Amino acid sequence: MIVTGDSKAFPPAKDDTVNPNPVLVNIDDAGPSTSTSITTAASNEVEALAEPSDPPPAFSTYEPEYDTQSNGDIVSHDPHLNQDGEALYRFLLAQAPRPPRLTLHCRGTHNESTTRLVPYQDNTGRTAYRTERETHTITDFSFYIDFTPYLATSEPVLWTVADGEAVHRGKMVREVDVGLGERREARRDEVSAQKRLEKHRSMHGVPPWVDPALSDTNNFPFATSDAERTMILRSSKSLRAWADDYCASDKNLREFNFQKVPQRSRYRANSLTSIPLIQSVYGWDLHRIRPILKPNIRTPYPSTITTTFSLSHSSISVRPSTALSRTLSRTWVKVLLWITLIYPFIWIYRRFHPRGGGVWEGVGGALPGYTPSASTSLTAASPSLSLSPSPSPFPSTSYAQSQLEFSRTQEGRWLRAWESTIARAVQVCTQAGENEPIGPPLLDPGSGPLVVGFVPTGLLF
Numbered sequence: 061m062i063v064t065g066d067s068k069a070f071p072p073a074k075d076d077t078v079n080p081n082p083v084l085v086n087i088d089d090a091g092p093s094t095s096t097s098i099t100t101a102a103s104n105e106v107e108a109l110a111e112p113s114d115p116p117p118a119f120s121t122y123e124p125e126y127d128t129q130s131n132g133d134i135v136s137h138d139p140h141l142n143q144d145g146e147a148l149y150r151f152l153l154a155q156a157p158r159p160p161r162l163t164l165h166c167r168g169t170h171n172e173s174t175t176r177l178v179p180y181q182d183n184t185g186r187t188a189y190r191t192e193r194e195t196h197t198i199t200d201f202s203f204y205i206d207f208t209p210y211l212a213t214s215e216p217v218l219w220t221v222a223d224g225e226a227v228h229r230g231k232m233v234r235e236v237d238v239g240l241g242e243r244r245e246a247r248r249d250e251v252s253a254q255k256r257l258e259k260h261r262s263m264h265g266v267p268p269w270v271d272p273a274l275s276d277t278n279n280f281p282f283a284t285s286d287a288e289r290t291m292i293l294r295s296s297k298s299l300r301a302w303a304d305d306y307c308a309s310d311k312n313l314r315e316f317n318f319q320k321v322p323q324r325s326r327y328r329a330n331s332l333t334s335i336p337l338i339q340s341v342y343g344w345d346l347h348r349i350r351p352i353l354k355p356n357i358r359t360p361y362p363s364t365i366t367t368t369f370s371l372s373h374s375s376i377s378v379r380p381s382t383a384l385s386r387t388l389s390r391t392w393v394k395v396l397l398w399i400t401l402i403y404p405f406i407w408i409y410r411r412f413h414p415r416g417g418g419v420w421e422g423v424g425g426a427l428p429g430y431t432p433s434a435s436t437s438l439t440a441a442s443p444s445l446s447l448s449p450s451p452s453p454f455p456s457t458s459y460a461q462s463q464l465e466f467s468r469t470q471e472g473r474w475l476r477a478w479e480s481t482i483a484r485a486v487q488v489c490t491q492a493g494e495n496e497p498i499g500p501p502l503l504d505p506g507s508g509p510l511v512v513g514f515v516p517t518g519l520l521f
Contacts, residue, residue: 124151132161132373135389139381145304148316148378152303156216156425160374162207163494164349168200168363168486200363203490205478206497216425219269220295220302226254228317228419230309232411237296267426269294295422302423309418313385313410316378317421352472356479357486370494 124147126136134155141148174196177189221227223237226246234246234254246254261268297305306316350367357365379385387393388406397403410417478499485498492498 122147133375133377135377135379137379137381137386137389141378142380143307145300145307148307149300149303151378152376152425155376158373159208161372163370163372163497164205164207165202165368165370165494166205166353166357166365166482166485167202167368168357168365169197170200170363172196172198199491201486201489201491203485203492204494204497205482205499210474218299218425219267219423220297220299221268221422222294223296225422226250228421230305230314230418230420232417232419239296268424269426299423302420306420311415311418312380312382313417314380315417315419317419352475353482356475356482358483 122140124136124138124141126134126138128134136151141151172195173193175191175193178192179187179189182188223239226234226236229235229237229243231245234251235243236246236250237243260266295302303316306314349369353367354365379389388397394403397406481499490498
């Protein structure tokens with residue numbers, strides 16, 4: 061121990077209590093120089109905290125994983141889309157503006173019969189000849205017309221089905237909402253009526269939010285502003301609520317369909333649990349194309365003429381990330397399961413087990429093909445209001461002092477523009493594949509786009 065007699069080397073402290081924060085001191089007890097140094101140290105520390113040397117990490121949006129099939133359809137097994145309703149909702153909104161590809165396949169065939177002599181040995185061992193007749197199908201022409209340039213590419217309008225429509229709302233059977241969150245299984249006559257309505261809408265280009273009583277008219281109410289678009293949400297639940305309901309379900313083989321057109325049964329067979337978005341065309345009467353097109357396709361000999369519409373790049377399917385779901389996404393696996401009679405047991409489990417399968421298909425989106433009238437102001441559009449016919453070649457809609465004018469291409473005008481090109485393709489016996497459509501037309505069919513609608517299977521958008 062070292063003892064010194066100089067008491068100034070160790071001045072007595074005024075307070076033996078240890079200050080836990082060296083910056084927070086009693087300034088009154090310190091001298092002027094001490095106060096200045098403490099203030100400077102505190103300022104330097106605050107500046108160091110306020111101005112970090114490293115910049116914050118860059119913001120990046122979540123990109124779900126998905127695969128693009130050979131036909132252009134999108135299939136995703138991303139687990140986050142099956143757990144977060146917001147992520148699922150945003151993913152569908154991001155994929156919705158992608159237009160589908162609509163093609164018309166025109167094909168003409170005729171049968172030719174030929175005879176030939178076939179040698180054979182009779183009972184005596186001698187060589188004899190008999191006549192055999194063979195019939196061959198000859199393809200006279202086969203070509204495609206691409207309708208994609210006429211499809212509207214504006215921001216899609218989101219819609220939901222009415223509570224009274226018989227659709228899949230989380231079970232394997234169709235249901236209707238009766239209010240207060242209660243649902244009941246749809247009766248057989250309601251299911252039949254809904255299927256007829258879906259077929260009518262698909263063939264005649266009727267938007268899915270149009271009231272069934274108005275589906276036979278060419279005047280469809282559309283909306284432009286945010287307030288008007290909410291009138292198209294005919295369900296008591298929002299689109300986001302539909303997505304949350306799907307993600308909250310504990311069903312193992314559930315399927316959420318966000319559809320841009322009413323769901324058809326042939327799309328639901330693709331997966332056990334999925335959210336496909338099927339795109340289709342609104343505002344274009346496909347049922348009228350065939351009768352007005354066939355008279356313009358003539359051949360100098362009897363021929364069988366077929367016209368078929370094909371829709372591709374139109375489905376967005378979101379399926380669970382389970383091994384079973386990924387396996388069933390492969391077509392050859394499903395075929396093998398059917399051959400081995402295993403798939404019927406999977407179907408029974410999905411159909412009847414409480415945690416088996418479920419389908420949601422009450423929401424969707426559509427791309428409108430219209431231009432607002434400059435002379436009128438737009439108000440809320442209701443699909444249940446009466447519409448008056450218009451003599452204009454572009455069907456218009458009048459309701460609540462609001463005027464909307466379609467800019468869609470009419471079938472007759474389209475045919476007049478294409479009839480020379482089609483006649484030439486038939487005359488020279490054109491043989492072209494789907495990736496080599498004929499055209500363009502010799503005449504301009506007009507600037508009016510079609511109205512495009514999109515559907516998922518499961519959650520159809």
